[in-house]
Amino acid sequence: xxxxxxxxxxxxxxxxxxxxxxxxxxxxxxxxxxxxxxxxxxxxxxxxxxxxxxxxxxxxxxxxxxxxxxxxxxxxxxxxxxxxxxxxxxxxxxxxxxxxxxxxxxxxxxxxxxxxxxxxxxxxxxxxxxxxxxxxxxxxxxxxxxxxxxxxxxxxxxxxxxxxxxxxxxxxxxxxxxxxxxx
Amino acid sequence: xxxxxxxxxxxxxxxxxxxxxxxxxxxxxxxxxxxxxxxxxxxxxxxxxxxxxxxxxxxxxxxxxxxxxxxxxxxxxxxxxxxxxxxxxxxxxxxxxxxxxxxxxxxxxxxxxxxxxxxxxx
Numbered sequence: 001x002x003x004x005x006x007x008x009x010x011x012x013x014x015x016x017x018x019x020x021x022x023x024x025x026x027x028x029x030x031x032x033x034x035x036x037x038x039x040x041x042x043x044x045x046x047x048x049x050x051x052x053x054x055x056x057x058x059x060x061x062x063x064x065x066x067x068x069x070x071x072x073x074x075x076x077x078x079x080x081x082x083x084x085x086x087x088x089x090x091x092x093x094x095x096x097x098x099x100x101x102x103x104x105x106x107x108x109x110x111x112x113x114x115x116x117x118x119x120x121x122x123x124x125x126x127x128x129x130x131x132x133x134x135x136x137x138x139x140x141x142x143x144x145x146x147x148x149x150x151x152x153x154x155x156x157x158x159x160x161x162x163x164x165x166x167x168x169x170x171x172x173x174x175x176x177x178x179x180x181x182x183x
Numbered sequence: 184x185x186x187x188x189x190x191x192x193x194x195x196x197x198x199x200x201x202x203x204x205x206x207x208x209x210x211x212x213x214x215x216x217x218x219x220x221x222x223x224x225x226x227x228x229x230x231x232x233x234x235x236x237x238x239x240x241x242x243x244x245x246x247x248x249x250x251x252x253x254x255x256x257x258x259x260x261x262x263x264x265x266x267x268x269x270x271x272x273x274x275x276x277x278x279x280x281x282x283x284x285x286x287x288x289x290x291x292x293x294x295x296x297x298x299x300x301x302x303x304x305x
Contacts, residue, residue: 005226012222017207020218030214038221045229121206124199143196144203171192179195 008049011056012041019064022140025128026068027075036071040064061145062155065137072133127177131170134158138166139174 016037023033040063048059128136134156141152142163152163210218 005230008229009222009226012225016218016222017210017215018203020210020214021203021207034214034217034221037218038224041221041225042228045225049229120202124202125206140203144200171196174199175192175195178199179191 004049007053008045008056011053011060012044015057015060016041018145019060022064022137023068025125025140026133026136027071028129032071036064036067039067057145058147058151058155061141061147062157065141065155068133068137123178127174130177131173134162135166135170135173138163139170142167143171 019037019040020033023036024030027033027036040060043063044056044060048056051059128139131139137156138152141147141155142149147155149160149163152167153160156163
């Protein structure tokens with residue numbers, strides 16, 4: 001029989017790749033995704049290591065989703081600050097900032113183009129990144145991690161109804177973006 | 184949702200799952216190594232610093248009792264029975280624990296004056 005640290009190691013090894021991909025899709029950054037997964041692993045072991053093994057999966061994803069949400073908050077604040085500093089800098093140079101310049105060009109990651117060049121992973125990642133964060137999370141947890149509606153609701157701290165709505169909207173958008181444009 | 188649409192959706196979802204599985208199975212060696220290191224670091228930390236949940240109940244209770252004793256001892260030793268301020272620490276605790284808005288306590292002098300005025304008038 002495995003002791004608890006062996007069971008935990010086996011569990012973490014079984015979820016780390018998918019968790020990393022979830023975080024990478026959310027952040028579009030390998031380094032940030034690695035930091036998020038490491039933080040989620042540490043918190044699970046430290047805070048919930050003594051919990052029964054069958055509870056680890058929803059707990060781990062709950063921590064992961066929280067860490068991703070914190071990353072969104074930090075990034076929003078950082079971007080606002082950076083945008084404000086740029087505005088000040090440009091105002092000093094007597095140049096007005098075009099607010100449209102602050103936003104990413106959606107055409108830069110057009111999933112349609114990427115499907116055409118046959119890069120299905122990149123196309124899927126781009127399509128998933130177009131989704132609002134809650135829809136992205138509901139989709140990945142339900143469709144990929146195979147969590148039930150109830151488990152997903154616990155992980156995302158929302159109602160089962162919200163999970164169903166987020167998931168249905170995500171599927172509709174992804175089908176429109178990816179299926180309709182298959183070569 | 185029609186059966187046909189349902190079938191289409193299932194085919195689409197299977198394709199998405201396969202693509203995601205492939206992406207997770209084909210992570211580069213550097214990322215895999217970093218994930219393994221992160222996992223080992225998490226497990227090492229757990230070994231070096233036992234979780235609070237694993238601490239025996241009596242140890243947590245003893246810690247709480249000690250902390251409470253230190254706080255009460257500090258209040259008792261630092262109070263000055265000669266002046267009106269000897270209730271300040273206890274008053275602070277009462278204010279923190281009270282349900283009233285903190286502004287209410289900031290305006291205490293005003294309420295005391297109002298009560299005196301009403302008594303005088305009555």
